[in-house]
Structure formats: C-alpha cells, structure tokens
Amino acid sequence: MRPAVVLFSGGLDSTTCLAVAREDGFAPHALAVRYGQRHARELDAAERVARMLGAPLKIVSLDLRAVGGSALTGDLEVPKDGVGGGIPVTYVPARNTVLLGLALGYAETLDAQDLYIGVNAIDYSGYPDCRPAFVEAFEKLANVATAAAVEGRARYRVHAPLLQLSKAQIIELGTRLGVPYAMTHSCYDPDPQGRACGRCDSCRLRAQGFREAGVPDPTVYSPR
C-alpha cells in the first residue's frame, strides 16, 4: 500500500479523515503537531486513537504561541457564547499553511505523494484556511516547493475528503468506517479530568452533528 500523510489531532474530523485515507487504499501515517495547545489532552487522544487504528504517529513540536494571536494558543479567551458570524478568536494565524507545510516535508521523506487534511467548509466555524480555494492553492504550491516534485518523482495531491460534508455527514461516514468516536476529542477547553465543556464552538458543532446524524453522542461532558 502506498503511504499517505494524514494531519491528525485525535479529534472527530482528523480521525474520520484517517479512516478515509485507509479506505482509499493508502497506508496512513499520522502527523500531529504540538503547537502550544492550551491542553495536552488533545495529543493524548491522538496517541490513543492512532494506536487503536494501527497508524504510525509522528509528533512535531512547534511553538506557535511565539507567533500569537489566537485563543487556542493562549492569547485570548475561548468564547462560550455560541457559534457567531465572522472569523472567531480560535483562528490560529496561518495554522493550516504551516501544518500542511510540515505534512509536505514529512511526505517527501516517506516518498508519499498524498496529504490528507480534515478541513471542512460547511460547519467550518469560519476559518479561512478550511476552504476549497486554500486547499487548491496549497496543492499548487506543493508541486513547485519540493525536490521530489521538481525532479518529477512526485505529483502531490492534497485530499480534503470532508470539505463538502456537514458535521452530521462526517459522523455518518466515520460510523460506517468504524471510527471509534468515543476515543476522539474535540473540546477547545476541557475540564481537568479531560471532559468536554459542551459550550465552545467545537463542542456545539460536534454535539449538533451527532444529533443530526441520529448517532448516539459518546462524548463525556463536564458536569460543570
């Protein structure tokens, strides 16, 4: 099986994405980035889920806090007032550009030509780097940025299989592929026991997705 690199956080979307890569016939290599997340819980989940799915997991450390400008890297408060209009403060400047750049470098060392990213343009919470135009622009960049492409040994493709799916459709797809959603973690602001807050954008979108998909929500919520 040809290798593919899957950007992976242990969350609902990226775990579904990994299952899709395998369904597409690839041997998925998960790449997680420790980028100064407020909670290490996300990476704990990534390790557990990758092990369960039998995918090798590589973790790269990157101190995005030094760049700043986001609630997810500690500069601003995570909002709890519901999913609003516009681009939220949980946006991390240029995050997916950097993450796909790392995935591209890793792919080149693995002789992989396929990158998977679980971005989503429907329930996408307003992030600019989760849109089709972004994915297409990165694919073009990848094919001029690397030795493997320039020397004709690779033609990179950026797969974003969740791009046009609603959260409910993602959950339906993953459920069909056997994704262990109970192990995945989505909350931006879990309690000390790692239970989901149930109130941040990510929790709200996830819970609504399970409701709309008619799939029982296995998430453990904080009683707070």
Added chain:
Amino acid sequence: MRPAVVLFSGGLDSTTCLAVAREDGFAPHALAVRYGQRHARELDAAERVARMLGAPLKIVSLDLRAVGGSALTGDLEVPKDGVGGGIPVTYVPARNTVLLGLALGYAETLDAQDLYIGVNAIDYSGYPDCRPAFVEAFEKLANVATAAAVEGRARYRVHAPLLQLSKAQIIELGTRLGVPYAMTHSCYDPDPQGRACGRCDSCRLRAQGFREAGVPDPTVYSPR
C-alpha cells in the same frame, strides 16, 4: 513606517534582505526559526545582527529534526566536495513553505502585509523552494489562507529581492546599504569556536561572491 516580516537567520542573504526591507520603507520585524539546526551559532549571529540593525527579532522553535531527511537537521553528513549538480542533501524538505507559513502568521498578528525572504535563484545551491515559481505560488496561497486577506484587510506580498541576483551582486547591494557582513554567519558546519569551515557549499558560494564583488571577505575561517 509600515511593518514587514523578514525571515532571518543572521546569514549573508537574510541580513541583506532585512537591509533592503528597510530601504524599501518598511519597519522590518525579523523572524528566526530554531529548527533543529546542527549549530546554535546561526541563531547567536541572528541575535547579534538584528540588535546591531535595530530590528526586533522573534524566534520560533520548530523541531524539524522530527521530519528528518536533511544534512542540516542532523540526518546526513554535510558534503564538503564542492557545489555539485542536482538538489543537495542540505535541502530540508518543505523548509521554506513552513518558514513562510510562520512568517505569514506572524505578519497577520502584526498587521503587516509584506513578507521578505532572501531566496536566490542564481547561486541557489539547487533548492526547489528558492525559485520564482515557489515565491509566486506562496503569495497566491497567502491571499486565500488568512483571515486578514479573506476579510479584505490585507493583500499579502512576498518580496524576494535577491531572487535574480548573483552572490556577488547581493554583496555589492548589501555593502552599499551598510550591511555588517563581518557579523553574519553562513557556514553549515562551523568549528567549535564558530569559525567557518570554508569548504561547505554555503562557504564556497559566499567566498566566491566576495571575490567576484571585489569586496574584502571579512569571514573568519577555521585553520583546520
């Protein structure tokens, strides 16, 4: 003065690039990345040179060793046999994609729209991500990847003022702008005292540039 982000290593090219950004009328903000270089000497030089030039310096840590695949991150030996054909082992997979991604994120937090990168397509040592096609593709990406661009608050430009210059022309330009080349550091494999090896690709291109420019080479070479 409008801010600009300059990718900066304290080397000859990026220091010249910073001087050009200032000459262009920007207030340059230097961004250096600690990416698992074999030698910390490069960042020492970056700090000294940025201080001398009065530019704020931000250092971001990124463990590119985890991605692997390059002599510059410790996986392979730095070659000393002269500048050969093809893409050398000092190529770091997708490095400039990741570095420009970080510069883009930093620019967004500074409300800067201008990125400077000291890549060079002439004496470029064979790196694919030092070519005009790469710079153009990244600029296109930047303008769909960021909140500032999508909301119409920014139109990003990637400046690569050294792109079409020979090393000698870069040195002539920088000498005119008062770049303190004696403080800059280019060697891939310095000795324990920080003196340049004189034999790696980077040393050879630098020394040849000074010769061709007719500028005295201020580099301190190792007696080894």
